[in-house]
Amino acid sequence: MKPSILILHASGTNRDQEAARACELAGGAPEIVHINQLRRGERRFQDYQILLLPGGFSYGDALGAGTRLALDLHVYFHDELHAFVESGKPVLGICNGFQALVKAGLLPGPLDGTGNGDMATRPATLTENARGHFECRWVHLAVNPQARAGWLAALDELIFCPVAHGEGNFQVKDEATLAALEAEGLVAFRYVDQGGQPAGGQYPLNPNGSVADIAGICNRAGNVVGLMPHPEDHLLPIQNPLGSPGRSGLALFQALVASVQ
């Protein structure tokens, strides 16, 4: 039985089809579900094994990228979503989906280990790119070996995939928060160079100014993961124009699907 995957679509989402294709290639059974189907009760989060929030411009990035979708998640689905997360099922947020999870307080959640966070307890956010413009380029991504999200351990090689965002700059509220993210293994991905070394904040290796070259994080339970790059947009082996053997993003979806089998 192929793992069922809910791929959430809200007005403005635009990477759901690619995410569904990636999940199919990885052996999953994706279904793109409009948020209004969930609001009408025609579909329920709990009926799926994996939840994926894809990229795009949900609600036109009004109030800041991901904010309106975060409000939907918080206002209409707070208890259902927190139950999904607390059940330990995997949740993956890609770019706009990552922004929504962070702004809804589901990533990284409270750093003191008290359950799942809320919008009011956000220790981090994703904000405007440091250079003040949209970034659309290929990057190299490495999984943090200390990441709590155990299913990422299968990704032992660099991933080569694109970013395409205006508000991908991951920032935290203070140094103590950054130290806690690092110490708790909540940093999941970093922007790196072709040799796998951290970007050191150097543009364009780090395309948006994210602190500590953080490209993605996970929650303390390790089942909620978010990243700004788009692994679904590099699924097939291609001649890497940068000349590095960065793997396709398909490996990430294969690890995600395998984590529930």
Ligand SMILES: NC(=O)CC[C@H](N)C(=O)O
């Ligand atoms: N590709 C995306 O998901 C973009 C996310 C968001 N619209 C931004 O520009 O930051």
